Amino acid sequence: MSAILQSAATALNLVTSADAVLWTIVARSLSVSATACALACGAGVVLGAWLGVARFAGRDGVLTVLNTLLAVPSVVVGLGVYLLLSRTGPLGGLGWLFSFKAMVLAQALLVLPVVTALTRQVVEDAERVHGEQLRSLGAGTLLRALLIAWDERYALLTVLIAAFGRAVSEVGAVMIVGGNIDGFTRVMTTAIALETSKGDLPLALGLGLVLLAVVLLLNVLIAVLRRWRQRVDGAAIGGMAVAA
């Protein structure tokens, strides 16, 4: 018990004393996940919104595959990206393996189904209620999808935050395609795994604390967003209720 307390105290000291090693890893981790999320969201929101509105043969099959991809383990994504980027793989010529770019690609592919599936659900629900009126204004499928996605932007912000949470906390994919190279591709989760195996519990615990803080901050952000939306929508609903 005292060993845990001692490790925790040392970890806290590392966090509060702005330890360069720790904060470099934190910064790299956040930048990899933020870049991956930005890329995945750019594609996932458009794709998800379109899937929420478009009706075509085989749509149910596409949605089943998409929902299945939500549960794909990060190590499998890492393996897939590794095969793509390895010297003999189709993208081997890029020379991205064991680099920042490889980690971004792996995390982007990991969260793309999350963003796409959740956006699809949000947009489809909204389209069921409002789509007809947008159609009556002359909006085609893609425009309707984009307009609804834009209108549901606060709900989608929650999706983006959830996607970032998934990206920043995964370990398998970045471990495989990044290689956990000190000072180069080491991120919070891979560092925690390594330091724990080496027995350097204070650094692992310190990184764990930061990771927890990041996830906590994301949840606080989601709660604040939700409350803000309730206030805005509540005002509008109140307006309708007065009139009804």
Place this chain on the structure above:
Amino acid sequence: MQTLEPPLFALRELGVRYGAVQALAGVDLRVLPGERVALVGANGSGKSTLLRVLHGLVRPSAGQMRRDGAPRVAMVFQRPFVLRASAVGNVALGLWLHGVRWKQARAQAAAALQRVGLQDVARQNARTLSGGQQQRLAFARAWALRPDVLLLDEPTASLDPHAKREVEALMADFAASHGSAGPAQPLTMVFSSHNLGQVKRLASRVVYLEHGRVLADLPVHDFFDGPLPEAARLFVKGEMT
């Protein structure tokens, strides 16, 4: 109704089926330019479906519908959908979707909002407007398109008495206006309503629907003063008392 003028819409033996539900069946209807047609009937009688068929939002599963030319059609719904954007942005969107450049669309939208008395809230988030204001915004959005045909699906049903009066005044104002071709072409209005007083005040013709079928199609005075099929007579009696 016999006339030499070609109808804007001519429906023949038209039917619409939603799964197991027959929403419309054997509907024969002609809507002439400049007419103000009220669709009345109990909930589920097919009024809203008929409006959607006229707009092209619902495809008939039987029969046929012919349109004379390509009339510009706008529709106002019972509960208007407004985007989380300014009131002027919401009106401009409709124009933009019809190919008007955004800057010009905003200018036209501002004029449309002025027409419905919403110029003071033009920059306000449309979601924060009252129900009556949102419905007036929907009218502005429809009017901005300069439609030849205006379809209204129970536009006053969710409003308080004051907002109802305001929206009904707009309906009367629109009914007196003209379509995209100028004063020679009066606006055609088809609206559904449970408010028979409103129907009396605004309609030139009344179509009574029951279980998706047209049971009566009469000029407004004949509908209220003349003999009616028993179901329609009971409906009128029930709604008027």
